[in-house]
Amino acid sequence: MPQRLDGTVALVTGASSGIGAATARALAAEGAAVALVARRADRLAALARELESAGAEALAIEADITDRARAADAVRRAVDGLGGRLDVVVNNAGAMLNGPIVDAPLEEWDRMVAINVNGLLYVSHAALPHLLAAAEREPRRCADLVNISSIAGRFANRGAGVYNATKFGVHAFSESLRQEVTRRHVRVSVVGPGVTTTELFGHQRPETQERYERMFAGVEPLEADDIAQTIAYIVTRDRRVAVNEVIVRPTEQA
Ligand code: NDP
Numbered sequence: 001m002p003q004r005l006d007g008t009v010a011l012v013t014g015a016s017s018g019i020g021a022a023t024a025r026a027l028a029a030e031g032a033a034v035a036l037v038a039r040r041a042d043r044l045a046a047l048a049r050e051l052e053s054a055g056a057e058a059l060a061i062e063a064d065i066t067d068r069a070r071a072a073d074a075v076r077r078a079v080d081g082l083g084g085r086l087d088v089v090v091n092n093a094g095a096m097l098n099g100p101i102v103d104a105p106l107e108e109w110d111r112m113v114a115i116n117v118n119g120l121l122y123v124s125h126a127a128l129p130h131l132l133a134a135a136e137r138e139p140r141r142c143a144d145l146v147n148i149s150s151i152a153g154r155f156a157n158r159g160a161g162v163y164n165a166t167k168f169g170v171h172a173f174s175e176s177l178r179q180e181v182t183r184r185h186v187r188v189s190v191v192g193p194g195v196t197t198t199e200l201f202g203h204q205r206p207e208t209q210e211r212y213e214r215m216f217a218g219v220e221p222l223e224a225d226d227i228a229q230t231i232a233y234i235v236t237r238d239r240r241v242a243v244n245e246v247i248v249r250p251t252e253q254a
Contacts, residue, residue: 002236006031008140009082010235011075013065013123014093016043018198019148022228023090028056030232032088035078037061037123057082065093066114071122079130085138086130088235091120092148096200098160099208109162116166120147121173128181135185142185144235147174148227149192151247159211167192171245178244187242189234194249196222219252 010027014020016038024034028051036044036058044060051058059081063074079086094116097108124145131143152160153167171190178188195216201209227248234243 001238002233003140003238004031004236005088008032008087008134008138009035009078009085010088010090011035011037011078011086011123011127012090012092013037013119015047016040018200019193019196019224019227020090020092021047022224023092023231024051024058026225026228026232027088027090027235028054028058030236031056033057033059033082035059035061035074035082037063037065037074037078038093039064065119065123068118068122071119072126075123075126075130085134086127086143087134087138087140088144088146089123089127089131090146090148090231091123093119094148094166094200095203096150096152096160096163097204097208098163098212099205100159101161104162112162112166116163117169120170124173124177128186131186132181132184140239142187142239144187144189145174145177146189146191146231146234149174149190151192151194151249153190153192154247159208178242182242185239187234187244189243190245191227191230191234192245192247193227194222194247194253195219196224196227198224216253219250222248222250 010032012024015024015036028034041062048058048060061074063070065071135143149167149170156164174190
């Protein structure tokens with residue numbers, strides 16, 4: 001039986017667009033109060049208004065989570081602002097800036113490592129004491145940490161080496177943490193999307209964008225809500241069920 005999230009508090013990073021915004025909507029629809037974390041405050045405020053007008057509780061938290069102190073502060077503000085607890089965290093914020101390794105602009109590598117790895121680690125570190133407390137004390141008696149990786153976190157490809165490295169890292173960290181906290185009923189899950197229509201590809205250099213357009217010509221991409229529904233499925237399972245890893249591809253993506 002699915003368990004709705006009424007009375008729980010969720011935090012979603014990267015909630016200002018794409019998969020994160022869709023996930024915030026999906027978790028709010030399941031009854032969670034949702035903390036929306038990202039840098040674009042206007043987008044977060046608009047989403048918070050939308051969720052509130054649909055009857056949910058939402059809190060916009062502007063934060064650059066590549067900054068360790070700001071990541072911790074974002075978690076603190078979510079807990080303080082939404083009733084002193086945290087049951088679900090979705091580490092979704094990320095960047096993909098692909099291209100050949102040889103002669104790559106190092107600034108792109110730094111940005112990917114900063115958000116895909118460090119941001120996820122900082123938010124996890126700050127959130128875990130609250131997730132463990134929720135699993136011990138709150139009526140649901142479990143909590144969820146969902147990390148968004150990618151197919152690129154399982155299969156390396158030419159032209160995506162550093163993005164691959166960051167997302168493989170997400171899997172390694174998640175599996176180690178899963179073993180550490182699972183007996184305390186914090187479920188750690190990894191979701192690996194295939195190509196999904198969001199703003200992600202648009203941040204890349206034009207030559208990289210053109211390469212992907214050729215690569216995925218004729219493939220109907222996923223919608224952000226397809227991934228959001230997968231996340232909602234994971235976090236609404238009965239306490240005894242931990243869905244540890246899911247890959248979701250567009251049907252036409254080889
Ligand atoms: P978007 O570019 O639409 O979303 C990325 C989100 O990350 C934005 O909300 C952005 O918000 C946030 N973000 C980026 N940097 C920071 C930062 N320093 N601090 C806080 N938030 C930040 O792309 P997607 O929705 O596609 O990406 C979500 C996740 O899905 C990523 O981890 C991505 O790697 C993964 N993914 C996506 C796939 C796809 O095809 N779209 C495929 C596989 C995985 P803001 O700029 O406001 O800070």
